[in-house]
Amino acid sequence: MFVRQAGLLRNLGTLLQLRQMHLLKKNAYINGEWVSAQSNAVFPVLNPADDAVIAEIPDMDAADAKIAVDTAANTFQTWKDTTAKERANILRRWYDLCVKNSDNLAEIITAEAGKPLSESKSEIVYGSSFLEWFADTARHINGEVVPSPWPNKMIMVTRQPLGVVSVITPWNFPFAMITRKVGALMAAGCTCVIKPSEDTPLTALAAVQLAEEAGVPKGVINIVTSSRKNAPAVGKVMCEDPSVGCISFTGSTHVGVLLYGMAAKGVKRVCLELGGNAPFIVFPSADISHAVDQAMLAKFRNNGQACIGANRFLVHKDVFDTFVQAFKEKISKNCILGPGTKQGVTCGPLINLEQTKKVTELVEQALSKGAKALVGGKPAAQLGTKFYESTLLTEVKPEMRIYKEEIFGPIAVCYKFETEQEALQVANDTRSGLASYVFTKDLGQAFRMSRQLNFGMVAINDGILSAAEPPFGGIKESGIGREGSKHGAEEYTDLKYTLFSGL
Numbered sequence: 001m002f003v004r005q006a007g008l009l010r011n012l013g014t015l016l017q018l019r020q021m022h023l024l025k026k027n028a029y030i031n032g033e034w035v036s037a038q039s040n041a042v043f044p045v046l047n048p049a050d051d052a053v054i055a056e057i058p059d060m061d062a063a064d065a066k067i068a069v070d071t072a073a074n075t076f077q078t079w080k081d082t083t084a085k086e087r088a089n090i091l092r093r094w095y096d097l098c099v100k101n102s103d104n105l106a107e108i109i110t111a112e113a114g115k116p117l118s119e120s121k122s123e124i125v126y127g128s129s130f131l132e133w134f135a136d137t138a139r140h141i142n143g144e145v146v147p148s149p150w151p152n153k154m155i156m157v158t159r160q161p162l163g164v165v166s167v168i169t170p171w172n173f174p175f176a177m178i179t180r181k182v183g184a185l186m187a188a189g190c191t192c193v194i195k196p197s198e199d200t201p202l203t204a205l206a207a208v209q210l211a212e213e214a215g216v217p218k219g220v221i222n223i224v225t226s227s228r229k230n231a232p233a234v235g236k237v238m239c240e241d242p243s244v245g246c247i248s249f250t251g252s253t254h255v256g257v258l259l260y261g262m263a264a265k266g267v268k269r270v271c272l273e274l275g276g277n278a279p280f281i282v283f284p285s286a287d288i289s290h291a292v293d294q295a296m297l298a299k300f301r302n303n304g305q306a307c308i309g310a311n312r313f314l315v316h317k318d319v320f321d322t323f324v325q326a327f328k329e330k331i332s333k334n335c336i337l338g339p340g341t342k343q344g345v346t347c348g349p350l351i352n353l354e355q356t357k358k359v360t361e362l363v364e365q366a367l368s369k370g371a372k373a374l375v376g377g378k379p380a381a382q383l384g385t386k387f388y389e390s391t392l393l394t395e396v397k398p399e400m401r402i403y404k405e406e407i408f409g410p411i412a413v414c415y416k417f418e419t420e421q422e423a424l425q426v427a428n429d430t431r432s433g434l435a436s437y438v439f440t441k442d443l444g445q446a447f448r449m450s451r452q453l454n455f456g457m458v459a460i461n462d463g464i465l466s467a468a469e470p471p472f473g474g475i476k477e478s479g480i481g482r483e484g485s486k487h488g489a490e491e492y493t494d495l496k497y498t499l500f501s502g503l
């Protein structure tokens with residue numbers, strides 16, 4: 001009890017600090033103004049560690065979304081004609097300001113998303129790197145002159161910005177999921193309306209405050225905040241308004257499919273980054289100690305709430321016991337639960353009650369059907385309503401929900417396999433296709449895995465694979481399109497072909 005109260009007091013201290021911060025904005029942002037909802041409605045943003053209200057912000061609806069889309073459409077008429085160099089310079093200044101304000105941004109992330117401060121700081125480094133990358137990329141969105149089949153004629157191919165992009169983002173990386181999209185679309189010459197997750201809108205608003213300070217012209221970035229209740233009405237305008245050229249969404253496959261359907265009505269471009277179900281395969285030749293270290297990162301970063309987080313550990317029978325024993329020891333020693341503001345904590349709360357309920361049910365069902373919990377296996381209710389023990393399960397069978405579903409929580413599930421073919425078959429037996437991980441010292445096996453795993457991303461002997469440089473994205477029901485890399489900005493352009501014919 002005393003421990004809980006001490007934690008609450010510490011969080012209160014953080015809350016008071018936050019309230020004095022110039023980055024803590026409590027209004028939405030349209031056409032360069034910090035605005036309320038037309039209806040004046042508000043909703044609370046909660047700290048998942050202790051349920052304290054951090055701020056009340058506008059609960060916008062379709063009417064507000066329409067104003068934001070119209071603003072972005074008007075601004076596009078001038079923004080599209082800025083030079084690549086101007087856009088690059090603005091993005092670079094935004095990057096510099098994010099780095100300079102990383103401590104304050106990290107505190108806001110921890111307050112509303114719950115992750116430990118060290119992880120929030122890493123997210124700022126990672127998220128800012130996209131602004132830096134797209135500042136460079138802006139000046140390299142090249143066209144081409146193609147050899148013509150006709151004499152006296154020339155074929156010129158250019159890349160045109162798509163127009164207004166509707167950006168809808170999740171709560172798990174509330175800063176990086178925005179910079180990864182907005183850096184790219186601004187580099188391409190597009191404008192946008194962002195609808196951040198109702199759980200983590202304050203990070204988005206803080207990032208845009210810095211964008212304003214960096215000189216992003218008013219109307220280029222607009223933010224509509226809304227509660228979950230109003231998300232469908234706001235989303236409908238953002239997907240169906242004729243001025244919108246592209247819907248860029250990161251979130252669950254379920255919502256992605258809904259938005260894809262709405263986009264289809266207007267034959268609009270989509271960029272969808274959806275759910276994952278990553279296999280983490282350990283072969284007998286692997287360095288087991290290294291594999292366990294990487295498993296900790298791939299599973300417990302952000303307390304398991306990552307789309308590329310390892311969802312299924314497939315371990316060869318010859319090294320299964322060694323791997324599981326070492327993994328169990330690492331989890332018991334390194335997973336320290338508590339509020340993200342507390343020194344030494346490595347795993348914060350889950351984001352909300354739905355997420356906590358889902359994880360609890362998945363584990364309960366697995367245990368009732370014969371799974372074994374070697375560590376954890378239940379909510380850590382003594383810490384708060386949204387804490388769950390870091391858990392390691394074995395003896396999991398295909399009839400259990402946890403075998404197929406994206407867990408999105410701190411539950412590591414281990415299966416034993418006997419042959420490479422079996423590992424591949426189990427790994428590919430999912431409708432998701434985002435990230436996958438393989439641990440082996442056999443080079444031939446590494447190449448075979450790279451070729452045969454049906455995933456957009458394959459990491460060999462590594463548990464972290466995301467950066468600004470490579471193309472991030474999935475296949476199958478994990479999405480369409482790529483973020484980061486030289487391809488990221490091209491997602492927000494159309495190819496235009498002009499024929500010059502000599503008279």
Ligand code: NAD
Nearest residue numbers: 169170171196197231232235251252255273274275276307
């Ligand atoms: P979610 O799909 O529930 O919500 C995402 C966003 O969509 C939120 O802003 C939400 O308000 C909004 N939304 C919900 N219903 C809507 C509607 N009808 N119309 C318009 N907008 C609507 O996802 P979440 O719970 O915030 O995030 C977790 C999911 O995101 C996981 O499945 C995870 O795998 C996925 N994710 C994917 C990636 C990736 O890059 N592939 C990255 C992070 C998270």
